[in-house]
Amino acid sequence: MTASVVTRDEAPAENLQQTAAVPRPSSAVVVRSAYKQYGQTAILKDLNLTIPTGKIYGLLGPSGCGKTTLLSCIVGRLHLDSGEIKLKGKHISDIGYMPQELALHNELSIKETFTYYGYIFNLSNDVIETRGRELKELLKLPSYSLSLNEISGGQQRRVSLAVAMLHDPKLLILDEPTVGLDPLISQSIWELLLDLTSNGGKTVIITTHYIEEAKQSQMIGLMRKGTLLSEATPTELLTSCNCSYLEEAFLKICQNHVAKTNSFKIPVKQPTRRFSYARDLPPPPLLNNTLFTFGRFKAQVCKNIYLLRRNIPFTLFVIFLPLIQTVLFNIACGHDPKHLTLGILNDEPVSQTGMCSLMQTKNCFLDGGVPVSCLVLERLKEKTFELVEYSNSEDGQYAVSENKVWGFLHFSKNFSSNLATRFNEGGDITDNNIFDMGSIQAWIDNTNKYMYDMIKRDIFDSYTDVIDSLFNKCNISERIGNTPIRILDPVYGNKNPSFIHYASPAIIALCAFYLPAIYTGSTIISEKEGGVIERVVLSGMNFIEIALAQVLMQTIFIFIQTTLVMIVMFVIFDNPFVGDIFPSFLLLTMIGCGGMCFGFFTAIICRTTTEAAFLGIGTNFLLKFLCGLMWPTEGIHYLLRSISIYLPLTMSTESLRSLTAKGLGLQHPSVYLGFMSIFSWILVFTLVSFVMLKLKRDVWTKS
Numbered sequence: 015m016t017a018s019v020v021t022r023d024e025a026p027a028e029n030l031q032q033t034a035a036v037p038r039p040s041s042a043v044v045v046r047s048a049y050k051q052y053g054q055t056a057i058l059k060d061l062n063l064t065i066p067t068g069k070i071y072g073l074l075g076p077s078g079c080g081k082t083t084l085l086s087c088i089v090g091r092l093h094l095d096s097g098e099i100k101l102k103g104k105h106i107s108d109i110g111y112m113p114q115e116l117a118l119h120n121e122l123s124i125k126e127t128f129t130y131y132g133y134i135f136n137l138s139n140d141v142i143e144t145r146g147r148e149l150k151e152l153l154k155l156p157s158y159s160l161s162l163n164e165i166s167g168g169q170q171r172r173v174s175l176a177v178a179m180l181h182d183p184k185l186l187i188l189d190e191p192t193v194g195l196d197p198l199i200s201q202s203i204w205e206l207l208l209d210l211t212s213n214g215g216k217t218v219i220i221t222t223h224y225i226e227e228a229k230q231s232q233m234i235g236l237m238r239k240g241t242l243l244s245e246a247t248p249t250e251l252l253t254s255c256n257c258s259y260l261e262e263a264f265l266k267i268c269q270n271h272v273a274k275t276n277s278f279k280i281p282v283k284q285p286t287r288r289f290s291y292a293r294d295l296p297p298p299p300l301l302n303n304t305l306f307t308f309g310r311f312k313a314q315v316c317k318n319i320y321l322l323r324r325n326i327p328f329t330l331f332v333i334f335l336p337l338i339q340t341v342l343f344n345i346a347c348g349h350d351p352k353h354l355t356l357g358i359l360n361d362e363p364v365s366q367t368g369m370c371s372l373m374q375t376k377n378c379f380l381d382g383g384v385p386v387s388c389l390v391l392e393r394l395k396e397k398t399f400e401l402v403e404y405s406n407s408e409d410g411q412y413a414v415s416e417n418k419v420w421g422f423l424h425f426s427k428n429f430s431s432n433l434a435t436r437f438n439e440g441g442d443i444t445d446n447n448i449f450d451m452g453s454i455q456a457w458i459d460n461t462n463k464y465m466y467d468m469i470k471r472d473i474f475d476s477y478t479d480v481i482d483s484l485f486n487k488c489n490i491s492e493r494i495g496n497t498p499i500r501i502l503d504p505v506y507g508n509k510n511p512s513f514i515h516y517a518s519p520a521i522i523a524l525c526a527f528y529l530p531a532i533y534t535g536s537t538i539i540s541e542k543e544g545g546v547i548e549r550v551v552l553s554g555m556n557f558i559e560i561a562l563a564q565v566l567m568q569t570i571f572i573f574i575q576t577t578l579v580m581i582v583m584f585v586i587f588d589n590p591f592v593g594d595i596f597p598s599f600l601l602l603t604m605i606g607c608g609g610m611c612f613g614f615f616t617a618i619i620c621r622t623t624t625e626a627a628f629l630g631i632g633t634n635f636l637l638k639f640l641c642g643l644m645w646p647t648e649g650i651h652y653l654l655r656s657i658s659i660y661l662p663l664t665m666s667t668e669s670l671r672s673l674t675a676k677g678l679g680l681q682h683p684s685v686y687l688g689f690m691s692i693f694s695w696i697l698v699f700t701l702v703s704f705v706m707l708k709l710k711r712d713v714w715t716k717s
């Protein structure tokens with residue numbers, strides 16, 4: 015008897031109409047009127063398909079016809095734009111999905127991979143061990159202890175197949191499981207699948223490029239350009255097309271389809287809805303798990319530990335990076351530059367050596383005969399300036415312009431005597447030359463503000479030191495020569511404030527925020543890029559479990575890092591710390607948690623590590639500029655300042671400064687506002703992440 019194959023083009027319109035109503039599936043999978051497009055291109059076009067229970071269904075079709083897209087919609091990885099998919103199974107554990115790409119952690123060993131997925135499916139250690147051994151035998155896997163990095167591509171694919179079969183699902187969905195495999199191993203896989211369907215009552219959907227091997231399926235669906243051309247048993251296909259090979263039969267059906275579509279356009283039913291928000295889309299075939307389970311949390315924690323153990327140098331680097339940064343910061347920043355070159359022209363008739371020391375100066379300089387210029391130069395040398403003599407002022411100024419020296423000082427011929435006259439005669443002086451000749455003329459390179467300020471400060475300090483000592487030798491109070499302003503003991507901080515004292519809370523806060531952000535963001539995004547997160551989410555893992563496992567590990571990291579940073583900053587390098595340890599530690603830990611939440615947020619909104627890197631670098635600069643880390647916020651334009659105050663590190667850094675350098679308590683507004691600010695950001699990042707997860711169903715889909 016000749017079986018007739020119902021091709022989709024030939025099916026009467028009423029039949030198609032009837033099939034559009036989704037039956038209660040006694041079949042394993044029923045797809046009706048499926049429509050899916052990427053951008054403006056339709057990939058699945060009004061596709062109908064029925065997969066009987068307990069059979070192998072071979073889905074065949076040329077590359078790009080939409081097979082993977084269809085399977086992705088069936089497992090809930092992608093959503094249809096319209097149409098319906100019904101599965102006989104109800105739970106995620108009823109499906110075992112092997113994606114086309116590996117989507118497993120390359121660093122994990124085969125055993126660790128089995129344990130990870132076994133825990134996700136809530137299997138006991140004994141079951142994982144037994145199932146693992148069986149699958150290792152059946153699929154001829156290499157040694158358990160080898161990591162996926164250390165085995166061949168074909169072996170990796172078999173591990174991936176084993177993972178899909180580990181929890182003994184009722185429905186196996188395999189996207190090209192035999193690609194690139196040795197024909198003997200491919201054949202053994204087919205035999206295994208046949209055994210599973212005939213003796214185990216399982217259903218298998220399999221895509222393959224090798225049409226002839228698909229002859230072993232009990233049902234074949236032929237796809238072309240997003241539609242199903244026919245659905246029949248291999249024998250029915252061969253008989254109806256009067257061919258000996260499936261390849262030939264497929265060719266005939268395709269030619270038939272082309273001829274028909276050329277003669278009249280088959281209208282493609284357009285979807286009625288096409289929205290990108292999850293709530294507007296057809297429901298997924300299986301609902302995602304939203305409840306936390308300890309087993310899956312344990313799976314995620316174990317996987318994190320396995321990965322850390324696999325790469326000990328990287329783990330140590332991550333933990334000790336803040337320590338390294340803090341040590342480098344303390345060694346490299348905030349110290350006055352040494353051995354700067356300064357051009358000198360001293361027209362006073364004095365020797366540069368011998369008689370210049372203040373100790374040897376016996377006379378009162380107001381009586382003349384004391385080489386003040388020489389004494390100032392000696393003082394500058396003590397401050398480590400390297401003096402370069404020039405023979406005229408033009409050469410000296412030119413040397414500054416040529417970057418040969420940082421500045422140039424000119425003492426006029428009668429500098430000391432004119433200076434004495436200034437002090438002796440004061441307001442009676444009428445000759446402006448006395449002022450000019452009694453002053454040090456200085457040209458300084460102003461392109462570097464820090465250098466300029468320091469050189470200027472050192473010149474002023476050298477002069478003031480010398481004059482103070484000279485006044486003492488004249489038995490006149492040194493205060494006569496001082497500016498009439500007295501800066502008394504500092505209210506906070508010490509008498510010699512350093513840039514490092516201002517910057518250290520900012521640097522600690524920045525490290526505390528960004529390192530957890532980078533680590534969290536990069537780990538999740540790299541798993542997303544490799545399709546690993548998608549695979550575990552399709553296996554039942556939910557965001558709460560992923561996030562909590564990450565939080566657990568990161569909190570331990572943050573704890574260790576914060577302790578180390580505080581020891582280095584305040585004990586080893588003795589930066590000012592006058593407050594209580596506990597609130598400072600708590601604040602830094604909260605800043606770390608804020609960074610971690612920012613990392614989650616980044617992982618959700620960015621599809622690739624490149625996008626995340628740009629987001630990280632961009633926000634890092636933004637926070638440095640606007641949060642008072644490099645420059646006090648009081649100097650920011652008032653409009654920007656009103657925004658900057660609400661950024662994550664502005665109030666929290668100020669709070670840390672108040673706690674450590676000023677010793678203020680939690681009841682002080684500048685302290686508690688910092689805690690409130692970072693806490694609010696933790697809430698904002700967490701809430702926005704959850705809302706995005708709820709609204710966008712394809713958050714974990716790799717681009």
Ligand SMILES: Nc1ncnc2c1ncn2[C@@H]1O[C@H](COP(=O)(O)OP(=O)(O)OP(=O)(O)O)[C@@H](O)[C@H]1O
Nearest residue numbers: 052057075076077078079080081082083084114717
């Ligand atoms: N994320 C995506 N964005 C845009 N287009 C996509 C995306 N994924 C797939 N496509 C396109 O959809 C079409 C169907 O792809 P699909 O992977 O489903 O084909 P396939 O039949 O599985 O091919 P193959 O056998 O080579 O795996 C292709 O033209 C592909 O370029």
